[in-house]
Amino acid sequence: MKIAITGSIACGKSTVTKYLLKKKYVVIDADKIGHDILLDFKVKEEIRNIFSEKVFDGKEINRKKLGEIVFNSKEKLALLNKISHPRIREIIIEKLSKENDLVFLDMALLFEANFFDLVDKIIVVHLDYDKQLERLMTRNSLTRKEAEKRISSQLSSDHKKNLADFVIDNNGSIKETxxxxxxILKIIEGEVDDIKN
Structure with missing residues (x-):
């Protein structure tokens, strides 16, 4: 069974995935795949053609410079996604196909990228907006305005919650999460056992 873990930026997905990894579950990290493809020569050339040399430090893409551009323009973000999403999807499909049992896909932009068809169930990690904003500002050293722009570039946490099979409320302690x-694992593993029998 393939389960997605998603949630808006700074809502605590990594808390959940770290816990799953500690429990020895397989977790595919879409963010890492997204970072890795920026090292691919073809991707770099496409990004250079659209965003110019200003997003490069020497031969490598400067993700901070690229982020400043795409988080300030929905059109530029759409162009970046047009380059990166097909490659990310291809790699995720390949990785998912290698797993027979329970596998988790950690992906913030599951809905925005229309990747939800790749999984059987969806877990959304939810955090109230004020806490999300505060966490993002602290974690990424952003101003309030910068953090609000990043949050608004994704579907809201409340919207994602309505699309989920399971919701984890991350407003409490790590232990509560x-x-x-x-x-949720008990429910999912019960379903996996039912499928196998």
Whole structure:
């Protein structure tokens, strides 16, 4: 069974995925795939053609410079996604196909990139907006305005919550979040056992 873990930026997906990894589950990290493809020669050439040399430090893409451009323009973000999403999708499909049992896909932009068809169930990690904003500003050293722009570039946490099979409320302690994960795992593993029998 393929399960997506998603949520808006700074809502605590990494808390959930770290816990799953600690419990020895397989987790495919879409962010890492997204970062890795920026090292690909063809991707770099396409990005250079659209965004010019200003997003490069020597031969490598400067993700911070690229981020400043795409988070300030929906059109530029759409252009970047047009380059990166097909490659990310291809790699995710390949990685998912190698797993027979329960596998988790950690992907913030699951809905925005229309990748939800790749999974059987969706878990959304939810955090109230004020806490999300505060966490993003602290974590990424952003101004309030910069953080708000990043959050608004994705579907809202409330919207994602409505599209989920399971919701993890991450407004409490880490222990409370982990207890919710354990509860969901019992349900999912019961379904996996039902499928196998």
């Amino acid at each position: 982990e207890e919710q994960v354990d509860y």
